[in-house]
Amino acid sequence: MSTFKELLDEQSISQTWIAKKLGFSPATINKIVKYGDYPKKNAAQLKQQIIELLVTKGFNQDQILTAMDAVQLNSENDQASDVERTATPTDQKEQLMLLRKQTLTPAAKKQFMLFKNIFTEDIRNAAELYNNSDINYVRESMWQAAKGNTSFIAVVGQSGSGKTTLREELHDRIERENEPVIIIEPYVLATEDSDTKGKTLKSLHIAEAILSALAPSTNAKRSPEARFRQIHNLLKESSRAGQHHLLIIEEAHSLPIPTLKHLKRFIELKNGFTPLMSIILIGQDELKIKLAENNPEVREVVQRCEIVTLEPFTQTALVEYLQHRCNTAGRNLSDFIDESGIDAICAKLTRNVGRNNQSESLLYPLAVGNLITGALNVAAELGEKVVTGDLVKEV
Incomplete structure (x- = not known):
């Protein structure tokens, strides 16, 4: 706490009271009290007005000046330290x-x-979910993938854009509408795009997740060839029973290129003409870079994967979003x-x-x-x- 603020608090003088008396905004007075930061125009005049106002409340003028000078000195020292910390080139x-x-x-x-x-609490039910045309497009794209009408999409957005919320809403909607969909979600708690940083998510791990979702009590075959044949047969049996299968991979920007390439083979699993699986990748903007058209390593995936982007709010959408959060x-x-x-x-x-x-x-x-x-x-x-x-x- 600044010396000047301590002085005001001792006499129960609020910054808001000073602001109203002098005709300035509380934010302006707060900058002066905390940091000694005066407006560029008429700074000396404003400083004198504050001193005269506080003298009428019984303060000693020398005491006020000492407190003001101490705040300004501390602020200058902090600024000097900031300059030293940012002296090296940075972007x-x-x-x-x-x-x-x-x-x-x-x-x-x-x-x-x-x-x-x-304004920051997670939503608890579908009614609390804010929807506009941009969000609804992403939401419906995920829903069509869940129903099997779309085979492969990548939902891309910045951190905090609402990707996880839409995934949770998709779970909730499938349950609410009794859609015959089995969701398969491999655990990605420690996944990275290379084994030097963490553990990569491989096709075998996805196969294990499918087996766990469809037949948790069944032991996986030992050889990779037998295991993938086992998975294909399980998917066929489940599809004949009227189920569709949705593979959702969170943090998909951490997927290694080989696994991205292998996903093409999963969406090509069919029972006759009937696709057995849809895939939703959910990740940050790095995923869009990995799935760029000019990346020859993933060209087979790029041609089959639709990228759906969660856009930032416009000012109109921002107001609607905040009103919605308040209304709920x-x-x-x-x-x-x-x-x-x-x-x-x-x-x-x-x-x-x-x-x-x-x-x-x-x-x-x-x-x-x-x-x-x-x-x-x-x-x-x-x-x-x-x-x-x-x-x-x-x-």
Whole structure:
């Protein structure tokens, strides 16, 4: 805590009170109190106004100046340290910065009457799932694969874009609609794309997952040839019983190239003309790179695999998403954030990069949830009723 803030707290003087008296935003006063960061215009005049206001509340002028100078000195030292740490060349400036996991403070929970964080909590049922045209396209693509109408898709999206949520919704939908689908999910807890980093997921492991899903009490044949024949026969028997089979591989960006190539052979397993299996790969943008058209190693896979991308929110979709999260909790979005706050979130998580000014956006559920949580904490600290654009910039 800064010396200046400690001084104000001793006399129970709030930053919000100072802001209202001087006609400035609480965020501006917070920057001055915490970091000695004054607006470029009329900084000396504002500093004098703060001093005069605090003198009327019984503060000693020398005491105020000492506290202000200490804050400014600490801030300058911190900036110097930052310059030293970033002296080596780096490309971090070219990337949008993401927040760590944010947790609501007790003060924020109390002020906004939130007993759970509606902006970051996992959804509990299908009604809580936000749907727009982009998300619905991905969702329906996964559903068609589950029903066997599509054989091979790759769902690609940034971290926190909602891929896992859609996979969970697919599980739930299959159960709700009693669709005759057997889901096969190999465990990928320690998989990497090379054995030097972790353990690679191989075709034999996928075969073991199929055997475990279809006939858990059956022992696998020892030789690979016999084992794959055993798997094919089990799939045929299950298909004759009216079942379709869906192989879902999470973290598919960690799949080695040989395994990606072998997946073609799994989707070619048939009983006559009837396909026995569909495949959904779920991964981050690196998966799209591995499945690029100019990669000759996976050309057979590329020609058969449809890539479906989870796009970031537009500003309109962002507002709809946040309203939906609030509505599912019986609240209004205006209880938490105003229009300037929404604009600031879009600005903070979007920017143009490169020579062609291509838009780079991280307006995904997880990033948005963390940012708005941090802003709610700042609002509670300053005693603000809702999050504004100035408060979002403070996070």
